[in-house]
Amino acid sequence: EAQVTQNPRYLITVTGKKLTVTCSQNMNHEYMSWYRQDPGLGLRQIYYSMNVEVTDKGDVPEGYKVSRKEKRNFPLILESPSPNQTSLYFCASSWDRGGNTEAFFGQGTRLTVV
Amino acid sequence: SQELEQSPQSLIVQEGKNLTINCTSSKTLYGLYWYKQKYGEGLIFLMMLQKGGEEKSHEKITAKLDEKKQQSSLHITASQPSHAGIYLCGADRGDYKLSFGAGTTVTVRA
Numbered sequence: 001e002a003q004v005t006q007n008p009r010y011l012i013t014v015t016g017k018k019l020t021v022t023c024s025q026n027m028n029h030e031y032m033s034w035y036r037q038d039p040g041l042g043l044r045q046i047y048y049s050m051n052v053e054v055t056d057k058g059d060v061p062e063g064y065k066v067s068r069k070e071k072r073n074f075p076l077i078l079e080s081p082s083p084n085q086t087s088l089y090f091c092a093s094s095w096d097r098g099g100n101t102e103a104f105f106g107q108g109t110r111l112t113v114v
Numbered sequence: 115s116q117e118l119e120q121s122p123q124s125l126i127v128q129e130g131k132n133l134t135i136n137c138t139s140s141k142t143l144y145g146l147y148w149y150k151q152k153y154g155e156g157l158i159f160l161m162m163l164q165k166g167g168e169e170k171s172h173e174k175i176t177a178k179l180d181e182k183k184q185q186s187s188l189h190i191t192a193s194q195p196s197h198a199g200i201y202l203c204g205a206d207r208g209d210y211k212l213s214f215g216a217g218t219t220v221t222v223r224a
Contacts, residue, residue, distance in 0.1 A: 004156075033212065042118075042202065043214035058211055090156065102147070103204075103212075105157040 002027050006091050006106035013081055013113055021076045021109050023091030029104075031094045032074040033058065034066065036087040037108075043090065049074055081113040117141070118203055120215035127193050128223055135188045135218045137203030143183045145206040150199050151217070157202065160188075190220075198222045 004025045013019055025032065033048035035058075045058030049068040063085055065077040074093075078085060088110050094103040119138045127133045137146070145164050149157040161170045163179035163186060170177055174191045190197050198221055204214045 035214075040216060042216035043204070045212055048211070059213075088154065092157075102159045102162060103157075104159070105149075107156045108154065110154065 002104065004091055004093050004104050004106040006089075006109050008109060009107060010110050011112070013111070015082055015113055016080050019078050019081060019111075021078075021089060021091075021111070023074045023076065023106060024072050025074075025091075025093040025104065026072065027093060027104065028071065029093035029095055030071070031096055031103075032068065033092050033103075034064070034074070034076045035090045035092065036060065036085075037090060038087050046076070046089075081111075083113050085111065086113050087111060117207070117213045118205055118215035120201075120203060120218050122218060123216070124219040124221070126221045126223060129194060130192055133190050133193055133220065135201050135203075135220075137186045137188070137215055139184050139205060141184070141207070143179070143186075143205045146179055146183075146186045147204050148177050148186070148188050149202045149204060151202060152199050160201075193220075193222050195222050195224065 007022045030051050034046040035043040037043050044060045046064050047058050047066040049055040052071050055066050088108050090108050091106040092103045095101045121136045147162040148160040151157045161177045166181045166183045168179045176189045179186045200217045200219050202214050202217045
């Protein structure tokens with residue numbers, strides 16, 4: 001089954017404790033991206049990757065890091081989480097950037113930073 | 115401010131009635147797509163529109179992209195409880211970055 005898998009689904013952590021949210025896709029997609037979703041703000045792009053070892057900032061990259069060492073994986077790293085990073089996070093993948101092809105989304109990771 | 119403005123923010127419709135959601139951009143859209151989201155869950159792809167004047171339908175949902183490619187509408191005919199959720203429009207800005215609207219929450223009352 002074609003899918004994007006995020007882990008964990010729920011995470012509560014403390015300020016400053018490094019964490020990683022994993023994202024894996026099994027469709028051999030080149031384009032992957034991370035979003036955060038906040039009430040009233042919709043989805044905002046954090047980082048995206050056009051292929052292995054090629055990543056770039058989205059609209060809200062501050063406080064986040066990503067890596068793309070393998071085509072299927074695109075982890076999101078919070079080196080020093082802060083309460084304003086409490087949000088619902090989504091990973092997505094597609095053959096190309098979203099305007100040309102359908103993007104597949106993971107089920108989301110609800111992060112709470114206390 | 116949002117690059118994509120959705121209206122209304124929320125709506126309540128009686129089961130069996132029609133509804134329309136609008137998505138407006140201040141810039142020309144290279145690609146416009148509609149997603150549906152159940153609260154707190156992932157997004158499900160509905161439709162993608164690329165050409166001005168394009169219209170697509172799937173079951174009881176129809177989406178259109180206007181000729182100038184700056185506005186899209188999503189229309190649901192004879193709404194059912196399964197249509198409840200959050201509808202988001204998304205757009206390719208042409209620079210490998212994607213934008214989404216804030217979403218429209220649809221409630222269907224029996």
